[in-house]
Amino acid sequence: MKISTHLRVATAVVAACLALSACSGGTNDDTTSGATDPVTGAATSSAPAVDYTLHLSMQAPPSNLSIGNYSGGDTTIFLSVYDTILHKDLEAAIQPGLAEKWEYNADMTKLTLTIRQGIKFTNGEALDAQAVAASLKASCAGSSTAENLKSISSVDATDASTVVITLSKPDAALIPLLGGIHGAVGAPSLLSDESSQLKPIGSGAYILDEAGSTPGSVYLLKKNPDFYNADLYPFATVEERVIADNTAAQNAVKAGQLDYSGLPSMDLFSQFPAADFTTGNNRPGAIGILFLADREGKVVPALAHQEVRQAINLAFDRATIAAKLGPGIMNPTVQVVNPAGGAWGDDINATYNYNVDKAKSLLATAGFADGFAITMPSTVMSTQFEPIITQSLADIGITVTWESVPFQDFYTKVFGGNYGMYFMYNGFVGNDALDINAVMGGAFNPFYSSTPELQDLMDKANTSTSADAFKGVNKYLVDQAWFAPIVYMTPAYVISNNVTYTPPVITAASVLPWAPAK
Amino acid sequence: MLTFILKRIGSGLVLIFIVTAITFFLTFGVGIPVAQNILGPSASADAIANLEAQLGIDRPIMEQYFSWLIGVFHGDLGISYFTREPVVNALITRLPVTMSIVLLSCLITLAISVVLGVASAARGGWLDKALQGIATFSYVFPAIILGIVLVYVFAIALRWVPAIGFVPISKSVSGWFASVVLPAVVLSIGGIASLAAQLRGSMIDELNSEYVRSLRARGVSEISILLKHTLRNAASPALTTFSLAFISMFGASLFVEKIFALPGFGTYGYTATIQGDLPAMLGVSLFSVGLVVVVNLAVDLANGWLNPKVRVR
Numbered sequence: 167m168k169i170s171t172h173l174r175v176a177t178a179v180v181a182a183c184l185a186l187s188a189c190s191g192g193t194n195d196d197t198t199s200g201a202t203d204p205v206t207g208a209a210t211s212s213a214p215a216v217d218y219t220l221h222l223s224m225q226a227p228p229s230n231l232s233i234g235n236y237s238g239g240d241t242t243i244f245l246s247v248y249d250t251i252l253h254k255d256l257e258a259a260i261q262p263g264l265a266e267k268w269e270y271n272a273d274m275t276k277l278t279l280t281i282r283q284g285i286k287f288t289n290g291e292a293l294d295a296q297a298v299a300a301s302l303k304a305s306c307a308g309s310s311t312a313e314n315l316k317s318i319s320s321v322d323a324t325d326a327s328t329v330v331i332t333l334s335k336p337d338a339a340l341i342p343l344l345g346g347i348h349g350a351v352g353a354p355s356l357l358s359d360e361s362s363q364l365k366p367i368g369s370g371a372y373i374l375d376e377a378g379s380t381p382g383s384v385y386l387l388k389k390n391p392d393f394y395n396a397d398l399y400p401f402a403t404v405e406e407r408v409i410a411d412n413t414a415a416q417n418a419v420k421a422g423q424l425d426y427s428g429l430p431s432m433d434l435f436s437q438f439p440a441a442d443f444t445t446g447n448n449r450p451g452a453i454g455i456l457f458l459a460d461r462e463g464k465v466v467p468a469l470a471h472q473e474v475r476q477a478i479n480l481a482f483d484r485a486t487i488a489a490k491l492g493p494g495i496m497n498p499t500v501q502v503v504n505p506a507g508g509a510w511g512d513d514i515n516a517t518y519n520y521n522v523d524k525a526k527s528l529l530a531t532a533g534f535a536d537g538f539a540i541t542m543p544s545t546v547m548s549t550q551f552e553p554i555i556t557q558s559l560a561d562i563g564i565t566v567t568w569e570s571v572p573f574q575d576f577y578t579k580v581f582g583g584n585y586g587m588y589f590m591y592n593g594f595v596g597n598d599a600l601d602i603n604a605v606m607g608g609a610f611n612p613f614y615s616s617t618p619e620l621q622d623l624m625d626k627a628n629t630s631t632s633a634d635a636f637k638g639v640n641k642y643l644v645d646q647a648w649f650a651p652i653v654y655m656t657p658a659y660v661i662s663n664n665v666t667y668t669p670p671v672i673t674a675a676s677v678l679p680w681a682p683a684k
Numbered sequence: 685m686l687t688f689i690l691k692r693i694g695s696g697l698v699l700i701f702i703v704t705a706i707t708f709f710l711t712f713g714v715g716i717p718v719a720q721n722i723l724g725p726s727a728s729a730d731a732i733a734n735l736e737a738q739l740g741i742d743r744p745i746m747e748q749y750f751s752w753l754i755g756v757f758h759g760d761l762g763i764s765y766f767t768r769e770p771v772v773n774a775l776i777t778r779l780p781v782t783m784s785i786v787l788l789s790c791l792i793t794l795a796i797s798v799v800l801g802v803a804s805a806a807r808g809g810w811l812d813k814a815l816q817g818i819a820t821f822s823y824v825f826p827a828i829i830l831g832i833v834l835v836y837v838f839a840i841a842l843r844w845v846p847a848i849g850f851v852p853i854s855k856s857v858s859g860w861f862a863s864v865v866l867p868a869v870v871l872s873i874g875g876i877a878s879l880a881a882q883l884r885g886s887m888i889d890e891l892n893s894e895y896v897r898s899l900r901a902r903g904v905s906e907i908s909i910l911l912k913h914t915l916r917n918a919a920s921p922a923l924t925t926f927s928l929a930f931i932s933m934f935g936a937s938l939f940v941e942k943i944f945a946l947p948g949f950g951t952y953g954y955t956a957t958i959q960g961d962l963p964a965m966l967g968v969s970l971f972s973v974g975l976v977v978v979v980n981l982a983v984d985l986a987n988g989w990l991n992p993k994v995r996v997r
Contacts, residue, residue, distance in 0.1 A: 310731075360768075411945060574721070604726045
């Protein structure tokens with residue numbers, strides 16, 4: 167996720183949340199090639215391409231478009247040009263992609279991929295197992311993708327249609343990763359060529375039209391006539407503009423220049439008459455979390471106590487906060503996982519119902535009956551929540567001092583272990599393993615917190631193919647109060663009457679959610 | 685004159701060198717975590733270190749600076765850390781956008797302020813008061829409000845012009861005009877007020893001078909006096925005001941570019957600054973200072989042409 171994404175207010179973060187991957191690991195050996203329904207993955211009948219240009223926008227230009235170096239945000243361009251080893255439908259369920267079949271061995275340390283035959287890149291190069299292996303190796307070494315693929319110890323093309331991925335340990339995140347930017351496959355001759363940073367060559371549903379594109383401002387995609395799943399992509403052309411300002415994007419929808427825009431508030435629905443537009447809410451896209459990062463009490467000794475962290479969780483009247491700050495868009499949560507995923511539990515969400523008396527009691531048990539003081543970084547991301555956090559914590563005796571930090575310095579300061587607690591958004595990526603990995607790494611875990619119990623739960627989850635494999639991990643994190651999540655967002659949107667839109671589990675990932683209006 | 689021009693160019697180059705050096709070292713000194721910003725909050729320390737090495741930002745500061753400086757002399761302003769687009773290419777594609785709205789805005793400003801200034805000075809009375817009122821109103825009226833109103837009326841309600849985007853003049857002249865006319869009008873509002881006021885004052889001074897009395901005594905027509913004699917003399921101070929307005933329009937273009945989602949120079953510079961995209965920031969600084977130097981030089985030359993008394997031998 168790029169800084170420009172983070173600089174937006176909450177709803178904008180949601181709109182630009184990472185588009186990585188989905189679904190649990192496991193085997194699938196009865197899959198077939200051909201067109202599939204974008205929502206359910208079921209086979210569909212052929213439909214002709216529509217001579218209509220789908221007009222979309224993104225808030226920041228795409229980053230380095232070469233394999234292994236794309237750093238997220240809106241992945242529409244990247245995942246339209248590059249085909250991926252596996253596909254994800256709108257429910258984020260894994261479907262066949264360049265790999266028609268995929269199968270783990272018994273201990274889930276070897277993944278065998280059967281690569282679709284007869285595919286060519288748009289520059290004419292053959293796409294075979296060697297090409298897939300070459301791209302995957304590039305991703306394993308790529309600046310943006312290596313971190314998530316570190317469980318891969320080797321990638322081998324054993325014949326023209328078979329790739330074997332060997333893992334150092336089971337990794338439930340791998341399959342969904344192969345359906346996103348980590349599993350993108352580019353023309354082998356250009357993998358290390360600088361030209362691919364701006365002019366990617368893949369075998370995806372669309373070709374980036376150089377003449378119609380201006381890097382950094384407008385990107386024109388033209389349908390790849392040879393794409394095997396072309397029926398899923400009915401638009402002959404897709405134009406995606408960089409529009410940083412959401413009001414400008416809304417104006418463009420009103421003026422008929424854009425087919426879709428996110429909306430920061432449902433109050434704006436009234437500006438879009440139902441005769442000309444359709445409005446609605448996206449699926450859960452991001453979560454606002456108070457990171458209780460200093461779980462060993464290095465900077466704020468009180469946070470080392472589980473009771474203190476639980477007390478902080480009990481101090482928030484989440485339902486009222488959601489209703490007041492973002493009616494219809496914000497929803498109360500105490501979990502860091504996506505409500506659409508298997509790890510989510512409605513029962514778990516009742517763990518920390520608002521209870522000031524219980525919170526004070528827990529603080530007293532931990533030896534902080536008189537409360538304590540804490541300093542937190544104030545950034546553009548936290549300002550909306552600061553008065554509520556300050557008041558809620560003051561009610562249980564915790565005094566918060568906000569220290570203004572330019573957002574550019576936020577990561578450095580947090581990563582440097584300067585704050586025991588801070589507020590930040592995290593975008594859901596459509597998969598429990600990835601969502602949990604995200605909040606336990608980098609600037610989201612600056613004190614490198616870990617416990618043997620958690621590691622044990624993670625190991626078990628990574629070897630499970632169950633949809634709720636990570637529920638145990640989620641419950642542990644909630645019980646231990648590693649975080650104080652406050653709300654998750656279901657952002658509002660508007661579309662023109664030229665198109666239909668099916669809200670996907672992963673937003674801003676591809677052009678799959680849109681179809682021409684009948 | 686040639687010596688004067690060479691001196692101005694020389695001092696301009698020194699200014700460019702100093703400003704870009706300050707930009708570089710100030711930005712570097714702030715320590716913006718570029719790699720972390722690119723990779724996101726979940727990135728590990730190893731991933732960040734790898735990307736820093738890849739981008740070359742792990743090198744000593746002086747090495748990075750001289751590497752950039754040497755590139756400048758070869759016409760290479762570096763590559764954006766974020767988009768990987770060569771900065772020169774980015775500036776080339778974005779400058780026509782900004783220059784389109786700034787130049788059209790200049791034309792609008794000049795045309796309206798000359799009419800307002802000359803008419804106010806020549807007629808006086810209620811016309812002067814009314815035109816001054818208009819000028820004052822345009823000066824204090826927030827341009828951003830005007831932009832929003834214009835978008836609503838002309839782009840959304842009437843759909844005469846697009847609400848967003850830029851059409852290159854090479855693609856369609858009418859499309860280009862439609863895409864830049866509203867931003868140019870918004871940008872010109874403040875400039876019209878200041879230039880009209882300046883021109884009105886200078887014209888009144890000129891009209892009260894002795895040579896105008898002599899011209900009138902010789903029976904020269906009022907139109908000729910206004911446009912051929914006094915306007916030329918009054919133009920000199922107005923030109924300085926106009927040059928300042930031009931430069932401020934260039935800076936203010938960021939706001940109209942945001943309102944109209946124009947992929948211009950201002951947006952590029954703003955995004956680069958927010959991201960800590962040093963090569964892009966330096967490219968923008970280099971060009972901006974260069975523009976100030978060129979505009980000032982052009983104004984000096986124009987002043988010399990308008991008024992032989994200020995020509996430097």
